[in-house]
Amino acid sequence: MSGALRWVVRGYDAFVTLMALVAAAMLTWLMISIIVSVGMRNLGLQPMAWLFTSSEYALLYMTMLGAPWLVRRKGHVHIELVTAALPPKLRRALSRLVAFGCLVVCAILTWKGIDLVQLNLARNDFDVRAYFFPRWLLTIAFPISFGLMAVEFARFAFGRELLHSGEAGIHE
Numbered sequence: 696m697s698g699a700l701r702w703v704v705r706g707y708d709a710f711v712t713l714m715a716l717v718a719a720a721m722l723t724w725l726m727i728s729i730i731v732s733v734g735m736r737n738l739g740l741q742p743m744a745w746l747f748t749s750s751e752y753a754l755l756y757m758t759m760l761g762a763p764w765l766v767r768r769k770g771h772v773h774i775e776l777v778t779a780a781l782p783p784k785l786r787r788a789l790s791r792l793v794a795f796g797c798l799v800v801c802a803i804l805t806w807k808g809i810d811l812v813q814l815n816l817a818r819n820d821f822d823v824r825a826y827f828f829p830r831w832l833l834t835i836a837f838p839i840s841f842g843l844m845a846v847e848f849a850r851f852a853f854g855r856e857l858l859h860s861g862e863a864g865i866h867e
Contacts, residue, residue, distance in 0.1 A: 711763050711843060718761030721753040728753075744825035752833065759836035763843035766797075767850075769858065778859040790859040794851035797858075801845035808837030 696704070728750045732742040765771050778786045811834045814820075820830035851858040 707846070711767060711847075714760040714840075714843075715764035718757045718764075721757040721760070725750055725753045725757065748825040748828075752828075755833060756836055759840035762840050763847050766844050766847040769860075773859070775859060775862055778861045781861070783861070786859065786861045787857060790857040791852050794848045794858045798845050798848040798852050801841045801848060804841040805838045805845060808834065808839075808841055812838060 728746050732746050732750075735742045762771075778789060781789060812831050815829070815831040815834050822828040822830050822833060848858075850856065
């Protein structure tokens with residue numbers, strides 16, 4: 696791999712890791728906001744409207760930003776019972792086929808996500824609840840996340856490493 700390409704790969708890997716760290720921070724915020732909201736209600740106080748809205752946004756962003764990193768780490772849910780029973784050559788072929796199928800689905804969702812962001816921009820849509828929030832800032836997470844997941848699945852579909860280990864059971 697050339698020096699320039701190595702820098703691009705490192706930058707990309709760092710970006711995916713940064714997204715996962717932001718997702719982790721949002722998970723922390725979600726915990727804090729729920730504790731504060733429940734505590735306020737138990738004290739007879741009305742929680743601030745932005746507290747609830749920011750928790751909803753955090754749920755969306757946390758899911759979208761952490762997903763590419765989870766694909767890379769094979770942290771998503773999948774069952775190895777079938778692949779464990781297959782001979783190695785067939786297991787490799789099936790694993791690459793599944794990864795390719797996931798890549799195709801993610802590519803389609805990326806494309807549809809881009810359409811959605813463009814529609815939000817064209818309509819000048821806002822999410823109006825606790826505050827005015829441009830809707831494109833919410834939906835931009837879809838094409839970015841699904842695009843990066845497509846790249847991660849492409850690594851399994853065409854790279855050296857396989858998506859499936861062929862080992863049934865829990866391995867942690």
